[in-house]
Amino acid sequence: MARPKPLSGFPEFLPAGRMVETAVLDILRETFELHGYANIETRAVETMETLTRKGEITKEVYVVRRLHADPATPEKDDLGLHFDLTVPFARYVLENAGHLAFPFRRYQVQKVWRGERPQEGRYREFLQADIDVVGQDQLPEHFDVEAPVVMLEALERMHAELGLPQALMHVNNRKLAEGFYRGLGIGQEGGAFEQVSTLDVLQRVDKFDKIGGPAVAELLTGELELSQEVAEQCVALAGICTPDDSFVEQVRSLGVEHEMLDEGLELLRRVVLAANKRVPGRIVADLKIARGLDYYTGTVYETELVGHEKLGSISSGGRYDSLASDGKTTFPGVGISLGVTRLLGPLITKKQIEASRSVPSAVLVAVDDEQSRDVAEEVAAALRARRIPCEVAPKADKFGKQIKHADRRGIPFVWFGGLTGQVKDIRSGEQADAQASSWELPEADRRPTITTNLG
Amino acid sequence: MARPKPLSGFPEFLPAGRMVETAVLDILRETFELHGYANIETRAVETMETLTRKGEITKEVYVVRRLHADPATPEKDDLGLHFDLTVPFARYVLENAGHLAFPFRRYQVQKVWRGERPQEGRYREFLQADIDVVGQDQLPEHFDVEAPVVMLEALERMHAELGLPQALMHVNNRKLAEGFYRGLGIGQEGGAFEQVSTLDVLQRVDKFDKIGGPAVAELLTGELELSQEVAEQCVALAGICTPDDSFVEQVRSLGVEHEMLDEGLELLRRVVLAANKRVPGRIVADLKIARGLDYYTGTVYETELVGHEKLGSISSGGRYDSLASDGKTTFPGVGISLGVTRLLGPLITKKQIEASRSVPSAVLVAVDDEQSRDVAEEVAAALRARRIPCEVAPKADKFGKQIKHADRRGIPFVWFGGLTGQVKDIRSGEQADAQASSWELPEADRRPTITTNLG
Numbered sequence: 001m002a003r004p005k006p007l008s009g010f011p012e013f014l015p016a017g018r019m020v021e022t023a024v025l026d027i028l029r030e031t032f033e034l035h036g037y038a039n040i041e042t043r044a045v046e047t048m049e050t051l052t053r054k055g056e057i058t059k060e061v062y063v064v065r066r067l068h069a070d071p072a073t074p075e076k077d078d079l080g081l082h083f084d085l086t087v088p089f090a091r092y093v094l095e096n097a098g099h100l101a102f103p104f105r106r107y108q109v110q111k112v113w114r115g116e117r118p119q120e121g122r123y124r125e126f127l128q129a130d131i132d133v134v135g136q137d138q139l140p141e142h143f144d145v146e147a148p149v150v151m152l153e154a155l156e157r158m159h160a161e162l163g164l165p166q167a168l169m170h171v172n173n174r175k176l177a178e179g180f181y182r183g184l185g186i187g188q189e190g191g192a193f194e195q196v197s198t199l200d201v202l203q204r205v206d207k208f209d210k211i212g213g214p215a216v217a218e219l220l221t222g223e224l225e226l227s228q229e230v231a232e233q234c235v236a237l238a239g240i241c242t243p244d245d246s247f248v249e250q251v252r253s254l255g256v257e258h259e260m261l262d263e264g265l266e267l268l269r270r271v272v273l274a275a276n277k278r279v280p281g282r283i284v285a286d287l288k289i290a291r292g293l294d295y296y297t298g299t300v301y302e303t304e305l306v307g308h309e310k311l312g313s314i315s316s317g318g319r320y321d322s323l324a325s326d327g328k329t330t331f332p333g334v335g336i337s338l339g340v341t342r343l344l345g346p347l348i349t350k351k352q353i354e355a356s357r358s359v360p361s362a363v364l365v366a367v368d369d370e371q372s373r374d375v376a377e378e379v380a381a382a383l384r385a386r387r388i389p390c391e392v393a394p395k396a397d398k399f400g401k402q403i404k405h406a407d408r409r410g411i412p413f414v415w416f417g418g419l420t421g422q423v424k425d426i427r428s429g430e431q432a433d434a435q436a437s438s439w440e441l442p443e444a445d446r447r448p449t450i451t452t453n454l455g
Numbered sequence: 456m457a458r459p460k461p462l463s464g465f466p467e468f469l470p471a472g473r474m475v476e477t478a479v480l481d482i483l484r485e486t487f488e489l490h491g492y493a494n495i496e497t498r499a500v501e502t503m504e505t506l507t508r509k510g511e512i513t514k515e516v517y518v519v520r521r522l523h524a525d526p527a528t529p530e531k532d533d534l535g536l537h538f539d540l541t542v543p544f545a546r547y548v549l550e551n552a553g554h555l556a557f558p559f560r561r562y563q564v565q566k567v568w569r570g571e572r573p574q575e576g577r578y579r580e581f582l583q584a585d586i587d588v589v590g591q592d593q594l595p596e597h598f599d600v601e602a603p604v605v606m607l608e609a610l611e612r613m614h615a616e617l618g619l620p621q622a623l624m625h626v627n628n629r630k631l632a633e634g635f636y637r638g639l640g641i642g643q644e645g646g647a648f649e650q651v652s653t654l655d656v657l658q659r660v661d662k663f664d665k666i667g668g669p670a671v672a673e674l675l676t677g678e679l680e681l682s683q684e685v686a687e688q689c690v691a692l693a694g695i696c697t698p699d700d701s702f703v704e705q706v707r708s709l710g711v712e713h714e715m716l717d718e719g720l721e722l723l724r725r726v727v728l729a730a731n732k733r734v735p736g737r738i739v740a741d742l743k744i745a746r747g748l749d750y751y752t753g754t755v756y757e758t759e760l761v762g763h764e765k766l767g768s769i770s771s772g773g774r775y776d777s778l779a780s781d782g783k784t785t786f787p788g789v790g791i792s793l794g795v796t797r798l799l800g801p802l803i804t805k806k807q808i809e810a811s812r813s814v815p816s817a818v819l820v821a822v823d824d825e826q827s828r829d830v831a832e833e834v835a836a837a838l839r840a841r842r843i844p845c846e847v848a849p850k851a852d853k854f855g856k857q858i859k860h861a862d863r864r865g866i867p868f869v870w871f872g873g874l875t876g877q878v879k880d881i882r883s884g885e886q887a888d889a890q891a892s893s894w895e896l897p898e899a900d901r902r903p904t905i906t907t908n909l910g
Contacts, residue, residue: 003781004505004550007498007534012547014554015493017563022494033815034839036846038470039477043462044499044536044566050459060522064536066570067516081464081499081519092467094760095459099469101813103849103861106470111499115521125498133535140849195482207908278836358556360488371598381733384489391491394558407558 009116011341012364016410017348019355019448021127022163025109027119028129031154032107035146037131040106042088043111045079050091062115081113085130085337090324093134093331102136102331103143123341132335134323139332141267144299144319147273151315151336152279155303161371163452164343165305167315170241170286171271173299174318176264177202177287179252180237181303183258184230196224202352205238206290213239238288244276245269249284264298271299297321301336305343307454312345352455355448357410362445363390363423364406365415375418382419382436388446390415412445464571464579466796471503471865472803473874473904474810476582482566483584486609487562490601491554492586495561496544499568500534505546507535517570523732533816536568540585540792545779548589555787557591558598566794578796587790589778594787596722599754599774600729606770606791607734610758617799618907619808620760621690623743625696626726629773631719632742635692635706638713641686651679653732660693661745668694672814699731699735700724702740719753726754752776756791761796762909807910810903812865817900818845818878820870821859830873837874837891843901845870867900 005249006012013021029039051061062081082088085108093100109129116122126431131150133143134384148169154168185191204219220231233254248265268285275283298319304312317336324331347353362382365376368419383390385455391411393402399416403426406414413436417421423439424431461467468476484494506516517536537543540563548555564584571577588598603624610622636653640646659674668690675686688709695705703720723740730738746755753774760766772791779786802808811839818838820831831847838845846866848857854871858881861869870889871877878894879886 003552004502004546006550007500007502010498010500013495014551015495018493018495034842034844036814036816036844038473038814040470044568045462045580047462056504062519063522064517064519064573067518067535068570080522085812093461095461096469097458101860105814106847113499118519125500135849143849187471193594207805274832286807292677311847359491359493359560362490377729382848385483387489389489389491391560394598405556426520 003421005177006121007124008118009122011123011345011349012127013348014358016355016358016448019358020348020353020450021340021344023160023355023448023450024164024340025129027108027157027161027411028109028154028338028340031150032131035105035150035151035153037105037150037282040089040092040108041110042082042092042108044081044111046088046091047083048078048080050087051082053087057059060114060116061115066193071422072178073289074150079114083114084112085110085128086132086335088324089130089132089134090331094324094326097136097326097329098330103133103139104135105131107131110399118144124344126339126341126345129340130317130335131181132323132333134331134333137330137332139334141298142270144267144333145249145271147317147336148271148283148299148301149278149340150274151301151303152275152282154338155315156279156282157353158232159169160355162450163454165308165454167282167303168306169275169283169301169315170269170301171283171299171301172274172285172289172291173264173268173271174202174290174296175298176251176268177237177290179258179261179264180254180256183256183261186226192193193224193230196226200224201219201226201234202290205234205288208235210290241284243281245272245285246421247287251287267299278292287333287336291318295320295322299334311342311346314339319417347452350375351453353450353452355410357412357448357451358409359391359409360389360448361391361409361411362388362441363415364402364409364411365390365392366399366402367393367396368417372396372418377414379415379419379436383415383439386440388441410448413441462579463573463575464577466581466800466804468580468803469758469813471810471813471903474813475617475803475808475905476795476799478810478903478905479613479619479795480890481618482612483564483609483793483795485560486605486612487586490560490605490608492560492562492605495544495547495563496539496548496565497537497563499536499566501537501543501546501855503533503535505542506537508542509728515571518567536570538569539567540565540583541587541778541790542589544580544585544589545786549779549781552591552781552784554784558588558594560586560588566869581794581796581800584793584795585772585790587778589786589788589789592785592787594789596753597725598789599722601727602772602778602789602791603726603730603738603754604733604755606756606758606793607737608728609793610770611737612735617808617905618909619802620763620909622728622737622758623761624756624758624770625744626723626730626738626754626756627740627742627744627746628719628723629657629745629751630708630715630753631723632660632692634713634716634719635709635711636689638711638716639688641681641685648681650684651681655679656681656689657745660743662688663690663693663743664892668691694781695742696739698736698739700727700740702727702742706742717778722754746771746773750775750777754789766797766801769794802811805827806908808905808907810865810905812867812903814846814864814866815903816842816846816864816866817843817856817896817902818868818870820845820847820864821854821866822848822851823872825871829849829899831870834870834874834891836874838870841895865903867898 158164186193187198296318300318302313303315315338319334323333423434474529613619751773755773757768758770770793774789778788
């Protein structure tokens with residue numbers, strides 16, 4: 001077999017890279033569970049019927065078929081790989097509704113697949129971590145406040161403990177925008193622009209970041225035939241971005257009034273205040289965020305990494321009034337998804353974030369000669385009994401070579417002799433007497449440490 | 456959307472079931488890492504070329520294609536889902552050999568897929584946990600001793616900590632059998648049965664468990680035309696099964712001699728003694744184990760659960776002299792795979808193993824009224840700061856209803872009042888004053904506990 005080449009779009013990490021990913025996943029798990037989110041996994045495949053319900057994304061689906069299925073006649077039960085974790089979760093909720101306790105908080109960390117043509121920078125397999133809360137028939141609005149706090153706490157720990165860049169979450173509320181537009185008479189019975197849909201306005205405002213405010217105003221007056229004044233009001237709203245609740249006053253000063261606007265303002269205010277209380281300085285009310293024009297109905301979230309904005313949003317989500325429905329019961333939800341591979345892939349590949357070693361072992365137990373391998377195994381067992389990861393040298397080489405073995409893997413300590421022996425910190429060269437039954441390593445050395453070099 | 460039905464062969468668990476699985480995965484991870492095994496993940500797909508190298512398993516492969524690929528012309532770069540973790544690992548080793556430090560210990564816990572027709576009791580997606588050590592050009596035999604010790608330590612912890620059934624690993628060495636057959640003149644130049652291949656004998660001996668010793672002897676004399684005496688010797692060897700190294704004497708007493716037999720006996724003796732030392736009573740030398748007739752070349756392992764033998768082998772593996780080769784370099788390895796879904800699926804489904812709660816929360820913080828939700832959030836934040844998982848009640852219902860909310864999810868404690876409040880153990884009904892900044896829960900309640908009822 002010739003040396004295989006990587007498959008474009010299917011990232012894989014070396015062991016040290018995987019350790020970085022694992023450190024991130026550990027933080028996610030701990031944070032989510034501290035907030036009461038239960039973990040689930042769903043199967044990798046869904047029926048094509050489930051996957052294609054939302055029409056437009058079918059082009060990105062990978063179809064899965066038995067090798068010996070008849071290629072000419074697609075099987076009725078053809079399956080596809082899931083392209084996100086929301087569609088499978090919605091299906092899981094419907095399938096298991098009778099066995100779940102609502103409101104149901106879940107987190108899910110799994111690979112997802114997009115059946116794209118190979119293309120530079122496009123992932124075809126990547127890891128996502130989703131949190132969602134789903135209710136039966138109704139879901140109180142305070143969950144819109146909870147979800148961003150949970151995700152921001154996790155991101156803040158990654159920053160504080162692993163040195164990842166700071167996150168900044170941009171939040172908006174679609175009711176705020178829609179209420180504002182209605183207050184301007186857009187899509188409002190008897191309003192000046194009754195025929196224009198608020199969604200059409202939102203779609204154009206969504207281009208604010210790309211084309212700028214004046215160009216958006218032109219689209220609104222040109223394509224939608226809004227008046228110059230109303231278009232400018234819409235653009236002014238989209239331009240509001242505050243790190244606290246001062247956006248409320250700024251919106252009020254635009255002089256538009258509508259019940260739905262009040263509702264949106266109040267909820268967004270609560271989200272921003274609560275997040276600032278728990279994770280200060282990591283959220284902004286950003287009134288140009290529209291976020292996926294399909295199923296979000298309230299709060300919407302996007303998150304960028306400060307200094308790495310070109311990565312795009314690494315964590316997004318929102319409120320959807322109908323995550324799933326079986327006709328009788330509707331399941332509203334609110335959730336945020338973190339693109340783990342999108343966040344870490346480039347940093348790991350460019351070695352901007354690294355683990356201090358490529359193995360879990362904190363200690364290499366040296367072997368005097370093959371006859372005394374059992375002694376080394378005894379030492380290792382004694383260390384493991386106290387949760388110290390270690391490995392025994394594979395060969396009774398000269399000690400210098402065994403130390404090199406440790407050094408090459410980043411293992412900080414080498415043990416010489418038996419249960420009563422000596423331990424050498426190969427970073428400092430210090431060597432001291434030690435008992436395998438009682439020697440303790442510095443807590444920071446128990447696991448690989450993660451360091452960043454963000455340039 | 457009508458209520459979806461499960462897909463046969465694609466098991467999914469409810470949150471409490473997933474908690475059982477997670478508890479098992481935590482033990483695996485900790486055990487493997489204490490022994491210096493580094494985690495990796497490989498992509499879900501391999502090229503069809505990689506997957507079909509071993510011919511006979513192609514019928515079980517799931518092919519993966521973009522939805523809009525031309526159905527008539529299979530694409531040159533068609534992909535398939537991996538059906539085990541060994542083939543992807545071999546490919547990963549070849550692809551990354553220049554970046555790996557050998558001998559390389561890795562563990563890998565991922566789903567695998569088998570493209571079978573739906574069939575009762577057959578998994579089409581299931582979780583495996585593999586450990587392997589791979590060397591460059593050579594791999595010392597003491598790794599044959601290490602691998603079963605590591606897997607047995609993990610299985611023993613599952614037994615001791617989670618109440619899973621005891622494991623019993625059956626070990627053999629193919630050199631032992633082959634040396635024995637050669638000593639009898641089978642497949643041996645100048646021997647009495649020079650024309651008979653030792654593999655042919657092994658294939659028939661492999662049926663020992665199913666058809667019994669006498670029937671195996673008949674196959675050997677009938678199909679392979681061995682003498683009655685030699686056939687009986689082969690059957691006698693296969694019948695040897697000892698929990699210690701007394702098998703050596705039993706084999707010796709059969710009076711067969713061969714260098715390769717000596718080698719196999721010695722290595723098997725070391726494996727059995729070492730495993731018995733670290734995990735007493737969980738291994739037997741079982742000389743009828745043949746295990747996958749394709750690539751194993753030395754030690755072979757199979758593991759059954761005591762009292763649940765009909766599950767088959769839940770953990771199997773062995774030594775392979777060539778896990779991978781690029782023509783110049785050969786990578787020998789030894790590894791053992793644990794079928795996590797095979798082990799847990801039936802137990803979880805039949806509720807023979809359960810988690811004490813369906814959420815991670817140890818505490819439900821009750822809410823007096825919606826105006827004081829912030830106070831409850833403060834309490835929750837204080838508890839989380841000390842790593843106590845908790846959730847705030849979704850609604851300011853009557854306290855009885857809030858307690859029911861906790862009870863339904865198995866949450867043991869309910870917190871009433873503010874930072875200085877009261878905490879009720881809803882199992883005992885005891886209620887006491889508590890400070891959110893200092894209250895400690897019993898350590899056993901921090902995480903869900905796992906209980907078994909194996910009937």
